[in-house]
Amino acid sequence: MNLIDAGWDTFFEVHFKPYALDGFSVGRIAVEHKNVYVLFTEYGELRAKVSGKIRYEASNRSDFPVVGDWVVIKPRFAEKYATIHAILTRKSKLSRKTAGIETEEQILAANIDTAFWISSFNKILNIRRIERYLTTVWESGAQPVIILNKLDLCTDSELEETVIEVESAAPGVPVHAVSAKNGHGIENLMPYMQKGNTIVFLGLSGVGKSTLINRLIGEDVQKVSEIRKIDDLGRHTTASRQLIILAGGGLVIDTPGIRELQLWDSKDGFTETFEEIENIAQHCRFSDCRHESEPSCAVKQAVEDGRIDPKRFQNYNKMQKELDHLNTKRNVRSKIVEKKRAKQFARLVKNMKENFKKHKFNKQ
Numbered sequence: 001m002n003l004i005d006a007g008w009d010t011f012f013e014v015h016f017k018p019y020a021l022d023g024f025s026v027g028r029i030a031v032e033h034k035n036v037y038v039l040f041t042e043y044g045e046l047r048a049k050v051s052g053k054i055r056y057e058a059s060n061r062s063d064f065p066v067v068g069d070w071v072v073i074k075p076r077f078a079e080k081y082a083t084i085h086a087i088l089t090r091k092s093k094l095s096r097k098t099a100g101i102e103t104e105e106q107i108l109a110a111n112i113d114t115a116f117w118i119s120s121f122n123k124i125l126n127i128r129r130i131e132r133y134l135t136t137v138w139e140s141g142a143q144p145v146i147i148l149n150k151l152d153l154c155t156d157s158e159l160e161e162t163v164i165e166v167e168s169a170a171p172g173v174p175v176h177a178v179s180a181k182n183g184h185g186i187e188n189l190m191p192y193m194q195k196g197n198t199i200v201f202l203g204l205s206g207v208g209k210s211t212l213i214n215r216l217i218g219e220d221v222q223k224v225s226e227i228r229k230i231d232d233l234g235r236h237t238t239a240s241r242q243l244i245i246l247a248g249g250g251l252v253i254d255t256p257g258i259r260e261l262q263l264w265d266s267k268d269g270f271t272e273t274f275e276e277i278e279n280i281a282q283h284c285r286f287s288d289c290r291h292e293s294e295p296s297c298a299v300k301q302a303v304e305d306g307r308i309d310p311k312r313f314q315n316y317n318k319m320q321k322e323l324d325h326l327n328t329k330r331n332v333r334s335k336i337v338e339k340k341r342a343k344q345f346a347r348l349v350k351n352m353k354e355n356f357k358k359h360k361f362n363k364q
């Protein structure tokens with residue numbers, strides 16, 4: 001495998017120099033799976049684990065490799081396995097801050113060159129969200145690009161208005177209007193698909209990310225991106241590759257974490273995505289109605305008499321559950337962190353007391 005196709009360049013070359021002399025090699029993380037990774041290397045795909053030293057010295061999760069990382073390895077060819085000895089300096093990293101509490105940062109992907117934010121013409125434009133997206137991307141070190149999808153659904157005057165509004169909210173950021181459905185404007189995205197350029201697709205559910213990815217990388221990407229892996233029990237299973245090398249050059253990172261990012265900020269995004277349902281939900285008897293078996297549920301009523309599309313309602317429920325799940329995870333985590341902090345504080349106080357006693361004792 002040619003490392004340049006996988007995104008290798010002089011930036012990483014420089015950082016690899018100190019290792020090159022010791023017979024180390026490099027690989028790029030294509031799949032992150034619990035403790036096992038799959039790497040693109042010059043010898044083809046290798047599975048890998050981090051060295052004991054990395055594990056021992058790690059103080060938080062960002063000390064472990066993530067999808068997109070370039071890592072320093074020692075391959076063991078007989079076993080088709082490699083040991084990861086170091087992570088090369090990241091050119092960029094897309095991370096998620098756990099909201100509300102300042103726990104460790106969670107890095108979702110590394111070494112991204114271009115971050116596409118996809119929005120669609122049939123959704124109300126939320127300039128605040130675009131600004132938030134830009135902040136995240138600027139912080140990551142990647143180049144932001146805004147894509148307005150579903151061009152086929154808008155009139156010329158809507159197009160002009162929207163583009164002007166977005167461009168003024170995001171000065172200097174490229175804005176492209178496309179239709180993933182019929183291919184209009186797609187040629188304007190080709191410059192981002194060059195050899196070695198790593199892209200992520202961000203945006204709310206339903207804006208057309210999957211359709212766009214499929215159009216850009218061919219319909220059979222799912223098949224192409226499946227790889228065989230061995231699970232913890234030694235069974236062979238398939239897993240989706242999370243870093244995909246496109247036939248025409250360019251790479252796409254698509255991981256569950258990146259797909260979740262759209263939800264993260266965001267009871268807000270949810271409300272907007274399901275605007276028509278949320279509007280009706282305001283007429284439910286209970287303000288926290290789950291639209292399950294509560295009495296006087298306006299949403300259930302609307303599904304029954306056809307004002308809400310049952311499929312949309314299904315999606316709504318699914319997304320609501322995902323969102324709840326994320327919130328629960330977040331709460332559990334913040335509780336753990338609180339406990340840890342309380343413990344650390346108690347220890348600190350104890351040490352101080354002891355020191356104080358010793359001090360007094362010494363003085364006497």
Ligand code: GDP
Pocket residue numbers: 149150151152153178179180181182203204205206207208209210211212
């Ligand atoms: P994702 O959730 O962002 O991955 O969105 P999908 O790719 O699943 O698309 C959501 C819906 O929008 C699907 O029904 C697509 O067929 C539709 N869609 C995607 N792109 C376009 C487009 O350019 N024009 C129109 N009219 N529909 C589109």
Ligand code: ZN
Pocket residue numbers: 281284285289290291292294296297298299300
């Ligand atoms: Zn209800």
